[in-house]
Amino acid sequence: LHPHADASVCGSDAVATRLDRVRSVIADACERAGRHPGDVVLVAASKNQPDHMVEVAIAARHLVFGENRVQEAQEKWPAIRSRRPGVELHLIGPLQTNKTAAAVALFDVIQSVDRPSLCASLSREIAKTSRHPILFVQVNTGAEPQKSGVSPADVDRFIEDCQRQYGLSISGVMAVPPVGQNPQPHFALLAEIASRNGLRSLSMGMSGDYAAAIEAGATHVRIGTAVFGPRPDANLLNQPTGGT
Ligand SMILES: *Cc1c(COP(=O)(O)O)cnc(C)c1O
Secondary structure (H helix, E strand, C coil), rough: CCCCHHHHHHHHHHHHHHHHHHHHHHHHHHHHHHHHHHHCCCEEEECCCCCHHHHHHHHCCCEEECCCCCHHHHHHHHHHHHHHHCCCEEEEECCHHHHHHHHHCCCCCCEECCHHHHHHHHHHHHHCCCCEEEEEEEEEECCCCCCCEEECCHHHHEEEEEEHHHCCCCCEEEEECCCCCCHHHHHHHHHHHHCCCCEEEEEECCCHHHHHHHHCCEEEECCCCHHHCCCCHHHHHHCCCCCC
């Protein structure tokens, strides 16, 4: 069955049911960890999802979304937001320096701050506008060469530079552990980095591992397929395959 056909056919009920299931998994994980469910933010990763899937999630009272590409978000969100003013939008994918202005204008939270040139650019844009997105530093916990994020060895220094050199206030850290590895050591490493830098927010955990992430202290889980079902191919939506 084609994933896009599947999404259109089972649409709204399926998303509402999946959201309920995810919320209850979050509640159970919080209970096991002695945490309050209100302390964990579910960021629904809506990349490649058409507007109607997002609308269905909003109708099921879900208001926090994450997008990976600035351009896709620019095409999708202004219209949805004009109808749904309560929505909170997170950037969870890499940010090119030339898209900083657009990202500051559109996103409430930018989770992928990862290099000095981006800090400089964010700092300029924030000074120019009245917008102050919440900022997380992305950490490449597996030190994978092709992946974005600051390496664990450099992250303390980077966070300090963000604040001292660029005047950016950093609220948390985010990581995407290597595919196919046990994510637990990566969750523990990210939690340790947040703790020793005095940062409260911890964005980790996806559809396959968010319960474990919550038990390791996640304050933000980014969940796509467990909320929306299988992701449509980016090409079907006429989206450019941008990114970095
Ligand atoms: C797509 C994506 C997610 C969600 O992935 P699922 O496995 O579908 O839950 C989370 N974080 C980032 C950075 C992503 O790109």
